[in-house]
Amino acid sequence: MKGTLTEYIRLFPEPIAIVNSNGEILAINDGASLFWQQDAQELIGQSLAVLLQQSQDQVQAWLKLCQGNAQMLAAHFPIPQPETNHWVIEGIGINLDGEPAILTRIVPSFCHNQQLLAAQLQQLQAELARQVALVTELQQRQQTLEQERQQLQILAQRDPLTALGNRRFFDKALSRLWQEAQVQGHPLTLALIDIDDFKAYNDCYGHLAGDRVLQQVAHTLKAHVRSNDAIARYGGEEFTLVLACLSAETALQILNRMRNHVRELKILQSKAACHPYITVSGGLCFVPARNRATLTEIFAIADVALYQAKQAGRDRCVLLTWSPNAPSNP
Template sequence: MNSTLAEYIVLFPEPIAIVNSGGEILAINDGASLFWQQNAQNLIGQSLAVLLQQSQDAVQRWLRQCQGNAQMLAAHFPIPKPETEHWVIEGIGINLDGELAILTRIVPSICYNQHLLAAQLQQLQTELARQIALVTELQQHQQALEQEKQHLQLLAERDSLTGLGNRRFFDTALDQLWQQAQVEGHPLTLALIDIDDFKAYNDCCGHLAGDRVLQRVAHAIKSQVRETDVVARYGGEEFALVLLQVSVATALQIVERIQHYVRELKIVHSKAARHPYITISGGLCFVPAQANGATLTEILTRADAALYQAKQQGRDRCILLDWSQNLSSHPQCWDTGWRSPPPPLG
């Protein structure tokens, strides 16, 4: 039942009811409730023929006429009501949520004027159409606002240069994946990836060229991970990668493939750099399933420490720290210096 129409007929003092093709009442206003001296809820679902004390066939014939006509129809049914004159019931077919129904109104026969009542009914329909149009417009406006909100949210969480998520996006995603890993008992790997000697490249080739390198490295990282993995620009020339449900070997293999991809770009580096082409270094922290006492702050600290050690050991390599390792202990080192590409995953 259209709630807008049901609310609208309440505004009228005369008895108004909406019935379906079978003559069952779908909605009424207070005027109809007073007219029949029954509670509105009690009238819903009752037969119009019973209320009019007319034969079912006669009422059904009239309802079919109403359904097929755009003009108001009247029937002089003797509607019993104490201390009143003869009443007239009129109706018109309407489209109600894709189904035909009949809007009826009861008026005293002494006041009955078909043309006047038809004009009033037309006015009612016009106003109803206007109200429905206003509601539709409001819904469309709300939908547009929601789409704009989602667009602004996307802009707020994206790095405009690389198209990756920004630090705000990364912090939120890492927190969600960490909670998921704890609840479901999955391992999690956090990798911090840094472009080697990037300041030297910027000083030599300029910031516009540096921006293009950032874009190409971002694409290299994105191309080697799954849709479910989280990739973000962590800040400056540093990127962050979160891998869920992968082993230590797989996590290292993913970063190795990214390093190989970047090397194969063969972007000529500054003469002041350690390597002839642009390379990257990675620091990883692997947290096994059901790790006790692990916190995001400590995970980030370990990944950052591993990245620092990769830089200290010559760059173009990645260092992995297992969660169980002490930061002062000798870390696991995965030497990704110049060699053949790693095998594809899976």
């Protein structure tokens, strides 16, 4: 607030200064600088008693009187000048950043009246209030822009059809979970899940029906995911899942529950498909704690596991464990 008040006392032609309760000048405008015939920076910190050629006790008593009067002119001092004594200094108490201060102005003695100072102070306060309102509005706009930026960031990582994370989201989540697993020393499981014979379903029922299937399957899969796991639509009819801090047996159980619940949706499949209802197959790569695996190797092993599940008749899950000699893509 001090900086704002300093800016706006410069708008006034009269010599105006702000002093603290000890009479030391905190801020001053160009009019006061011209009046005292000193540079503004040289006047900052100077004692008002010295400038007025009055005793410190007299000025201190006047300042206390000003502090106790926040509405009307408190008192005035004549200002000694080389050729005239027709100037007076007026003061009024204000609050500056929670600290008491005094707003002073220098006027010809014939202009010395309470109404004039009150009107000009009211003008100053109105202008300050307007500026505070502008700053508040700017802060609100900045907050709104930040919220919109965050929302756009979320949308940029979300698949619009299924509301799951997209590939960008999953790549970031996998990298984060992988780093945590390496640092904390816990196992990790990467799963690739694919809707069986999805092309046959689309060919039979159309792409709109296929979109509804993707949404239903995504909803079913997500219902089994914990808050510290990550699931995403990786592309087409393929989904990806990372399960942290679970044994290989538990991870496989979760994938099989997902698979069973998708089948229990009883979405009729095309007659050209292997099964009468929509099913999914899953390939899992279990990575033990304290390993030397790479993400490229993990994906390759999960892809091999998914291929084996498809070759074995679909509607099943296959789990492979990472090892230095794990199988690569067929």
